[in-house]
Amino acid sequence: MWFYRSPTVVYGDDALSFLESIDMKAVLIVTDRNISKSGILEKVKAHIFSPSVETIDYIKEEPSVDEINDAVEKIGNFKPDTIIGLGGGSSMDAAKVILFRLSRPDLDFFDLTPLSYLGIKKNHKFIAIPTTAGTGSECSWAAVVTDRNDGRKAEMASPEIMPDFAILDPSMVSGMPAEVRRNTATDALTHAIEAYVSTWKNPYSDSLAREAVMLITSGCAKLHDDPENMEYNSMVQIGASMAGSAFSNSQIGLAHALGHAFGAVFHKPHGLSVGIFLPRVIEFNDVSCHDRYEEINSFFSTDLRKENLEESVKSFLKFMGLPLYVEDAGIDVDEYMTRKKVVADLCFESTGIIGNPRDVSRSDIDKILSDMIHK
């Protein structure tokens, strides 16, 4: 027995106008400063006819437990019936945890796990509007929060924090800065590949992952020379949400376990952090899932496809301008060697490890981490 879970996905031209058909009385929008300054927030608000709209527009990248608690405190007595997460993964993930905190103030922050029923959405509608094409958070029931107390990324999850609606309007992503685009697209590609070989894979996640790889790699190849093109942006945006849905219904794997740990220790963006490990993880896992890797490789854009998945991913990373070694990510080798034990410790705590197709031991992790520097 297993499940297939998904929000209602509204996509394509003018998808934002769907907001007008949702009955909302009091709306809380969770977003970041860039979105509010860029005019995107106003564009979204233009489709909300509710008399009461409050905005939290100071969600930072990789939000922390304290920042989210602080936001909940500032919401005070405002009682929204609708919560909108607007932005990249950080804003959408923060909105998920705020939804949990508002619904269940009686519980502890870290009680947000999938292991028991929490009764979260009884009084709320939850809408996610991504402004990046990558994290897939709009289609997932996971949220990553930085726990600064012990320097780790807490992987929080519950089917109850899955958005009711994911609104994918290509106009939201066409102006994305190049660096954000390369990181988020790489994150999305990693979601699709890891979901496809996870021990939790299933026919639903398989079909989403295959289509996602095709849309993400073809879309990115085409966007290179025409970054504002709506059709190509829409391809990557839809591919990223499919990849989000794929891993949400299957599991992330070792590249995410390593990437979360690496990102927490070296403060690098999530997409870069998972992407840098993906070729090594494919090499490591290949013995356990060679045929699956061959299958998913066949869905790569012909512009970027190589003779095997590891090489295709490397060609994708190079094409996107992302590093394959830690020195190329601007990390000092000595510092890396000193702190890689912390990365290994954190990696071992990640839920990404349990769904990985090949069993991972401490020495396997040490070996992969050691291989991340130029010889």
Added chain:
Amino acid sequence: MVKFPSKEWMDLYVERLKSNDIYKDSARDWEGDITFVCRADGPLKNDIAMWLDLYHGECRDARYFQNASDAPKSAFRYIGPFGNWVKLIQGQIDPLQGVLTGKFKLEGPMMKIMRYTKAAKELVRTASKIDTEF
């Protein structure tokens, strides 16, 4: 072949767990006893319990209770009917998916478990390697 559930099976399980280096490593900070409760179902006529005192990757003590209600209170309890235990040990149910699908119930601080999913998987893998008769 050792029969499940029985004290003999539990003793063999503890022995195997002690020699499982991946478990030791993934549970090296773990502190908390756990009770496996096997509910009466099919051939099993009453609820039984296996209590394990797990500490820093070691199993310091283990006790078998023919009557689950005699088991001491523990930090965690993993509870399921006999039929699902059989599937778990045979590798047909993933320990975490077992909870997500309601085949098993987990009691205790959930977030702590979420940080030790690797250790939880090793606990089950160790069981699946025992030549078990049901």
